[in-house]
Amino acid sequence: MPIYSIPCQHRHPARSAARGQGLAILLGLALAAPASAADDFMSEEDFLGELPIVLSASRLAQPLREAPGAVTVIDRDMIRASGARSIAELMRWVPGFQVGQRSGYLPLTTYHGLSDDSPRRMLVRVDGRSVYSPYFISGVEWHKLTIDADDIERIEVFRGSNAAAFGSQAFMGVVNIVTRSAADSPRFSLKLEQGENGIRDRSASLARNFGAAAVRVSVGQEHDEGLAGLADTSTRRRADLRYDWQLALDHRLEVRAGTMELDAQLGVAGEATDPVRNSASHSGFGQVRWQWQPAPEEELGITYLHQSERFRDRFTLDSIEDELIRRAVGDGIPPALAKLFLSLNGIDADSFVDFDYGNRVVRDDLELEHTLLPSRDTRLVWGLGHRQDRLHSKGYFYSDGKIDYDSSRLFANLEWRPAAKWILNGGVMVESGDYVGTLTSPRLAANYHLSDAQTLRAAVSRTQRRPLPFERRVDLRFYEGRANIPILQAFQPSDEVEAEEIRTRELSYLVELRTLRTTLDARIFDEDARKLITFRDEDTSFDCLIPGDCEARKANNDASARIRGAELALTWRPARATWIGVNYTRLHVDSDEDNLAHSAPTHAWSLLSAWTPVPAWQLGLAWHYVGNMRWSTGSDKTVGDYQRIDVRVARRFELGDARAELALVMRALGGNYSDFVPTVEREPTASLMLRLEL
């Protein structure tokens, strides 16, 4: 294609430029203001001048038939029709995923089970930023997202290991959230939701284009009273900024920043060591990405991220003597003897213990990614990066110092079309870092197009996951506060814990019938997970107070699991706002570890549908069936099978210049159910939502 060297000044009606400059100065952002006071006069430049590459390789979604694995895409219409208040809830409509609610503000998601109450074997990314928190217990912290569901363009869920592309945290799956471009956002939007259970959600966003730059700012607050029977009332406040600046035709700068604060209750009423209290967490980040696009198919990007997090959770247990007597009695010691024993060890009615589970974390990450077409039939993405996490938590690590958790990565993925019907994908990620040295995670996939509509895929991969600081270095101990008397150690470090490993094999069959607007995605898989990290009580060298308490939980690599099953997704979408999608998952987890063997339901169904009989009305219906399963927290914690039905009725109308939508959302219409532990129930709630867009 010829490229004509017409010098292209950005030409645009003068009024936008002037307005743009004003607002840009207001925001304190540098802006390449169009120099010429252009008018509507047409010239040959409009036909012959260059344009920025908008749909670059990184912005285009890979077609399902060419992807090296199973991908579920949830688009903006589906997010809206689902009525979901949190992004994690949307995982219900991804085959193979399990979703639970640990508390009102702590959703749990895992893929193919193998999770306790702190899932850490899948990765969530927002515009390329890893939201995985490899710090303490849980890897996936959904509540720390700073975006609103309305800011999302689409969610691409890669079902299965994808460490070759995203690193070892993508051990069993990756959720990639792509936010909508600032240039493609409403100028102003407002969303209010009010409902039962104290639901009070407010969000607003503002978007402006200033010539070559576009900015969107969104803020929000969510409040509810949590789950029945738990003290988990929470308020979350967040703000998010996206700034896209086309520096030149082939250079783009993307700035993302966000901040989040969560004030939440935690603890259990009547539990001395876990009393009901307030906690506060804060997370903030800034990310700058510079992209150079010398050609539509070539792109070089450098991304720098800085993120900092804080969590505050401190309390004092005054009645330590009573609590210790209770524990000693539990070990078979008579109360009087226990009291005497304690007083001999310096514990009396005035003894207390300070608990501090707080932490501070700072993360810096630098990545270079290069996409190019070495030949007509090949496409290569390669890159390298370095991440540095600095953790501080005296409570968890029994150390005043910072704990470093660094890793470097080198990755490459090559897509090759040896013939019209074949696509081969090969990728590898090599990571080196703390604790376990170099990890190598390769993947190979072959897609064969049986016809225009049908694709067969076979894929194999191996992934290794580096242990987290918590798994390797946790040292959670308690001392009496007045005289510093050692009492007990709850978790002990484990220097020998190694990387986990999973080998996967899968076969898929994809049918895309465009004329019938129907897609069928069927997949069978065999996942062999070895050296899985679990915790068990082991003797500790800690000088514990009560002889019966001299064990502490310690990480080990002894567990393994073999997961076999099938996933089926069928979607019929006759129109953009009308569809029905049905998913079925069958899972069989084979493991010597009872908790792991029961960590996924044998059968799970889900349905997400929307019907727009006339443009002004939309009816959304979602249904979910999950067989019995257990978040590995104990054999008595198995939750029975349950169903959940959500209905959303929405009416769209014009309100002056604004497009408005009023929706009634009824969640869990089928009645109470438990999705985490049997004692915690989720109740039906209804809410009313109003959305305005200008």
Place this chain on the structure above:
Amino acid sequence: MSLRLRRFLLLSIALLMPQAGVPAHAAERVTVLTSAPDGAYAETVDALREGLRSSAPAAELDVRDWAEASAGDLAQSRIIVTVGAQAAQVLSQLEVAAPALHVLLPQAAYDKLPRRRAGDPEKSAIFLDHPPERQIALLRLALPDWSRLALLSGPNSHALVARLGEIAQNQGLQVQTAAVEDDRELYPALQHVLAEPSVLLATPDTAVFNSYTVQNVLLTAYRQHSPVLGFSAAYVRAGALLALYSTPAQIGSQAAEIVARSLHGDRLPPPAHPTGFEVAINATVSRSLGIRLRSGEELAADLRRREAARP
């Protein structure tokens, strides 16, 4: 009109012209006024020169930058070719008697030039714009399964968009149109016309489609699974599925034919759209949207064949 009458008229026109007695040596001089000396302008001039070498060997090309144009110098020319809108505008301010052919400019720029009055020298043009019929024909050819067309009309394109809509409807397409008078209206307009996946046809109206709005246009269309038909090769690089455009060389060759005929004594034809054109496609975007397309060369060849077969 009989041959005798035509000869009489030509003679009368020649006699009426003030410079009827120009020296014989200037008889074949072709002055080319360019808006810039390089790039697409140079390519156009090269193709014009190449074309004239065979069809009018006696023609002597005098290529000048628009800034160097003066009525006195141009008086020596048999015909003046302007390349680019700037050169066309400059020439229109000068009192020159030679006929003028304006090339490498949009129809909108040509329409803004002073109207020809009685007694003015002849003028004509080859636009960069393609006829609406050709655009709709390409759309039917490339995307036969797509029955919905989305159009945005701006202050400079109401008539064109109306015409496109009319032709598309006659071809059985469903047409969604929205007016964009201000760039603030672009977002809701796009949401409206692309409520269901449609082919969005970009029209050369700077108020609607420019290098700033292209982000919004292409991103929204992509998200709504809607392909975009652009009017320049750059559109395809930026992310449009396909584009219909003419290269400067094609315009230059077409200009050479007209100039040669004029030198042979023919009148200038009325302003016209380019006869030569190319179709570019973006294979990555087509794959990502799951749209199967024939190659750009095949589509262009097929379109040319169909146009040639039409009476």
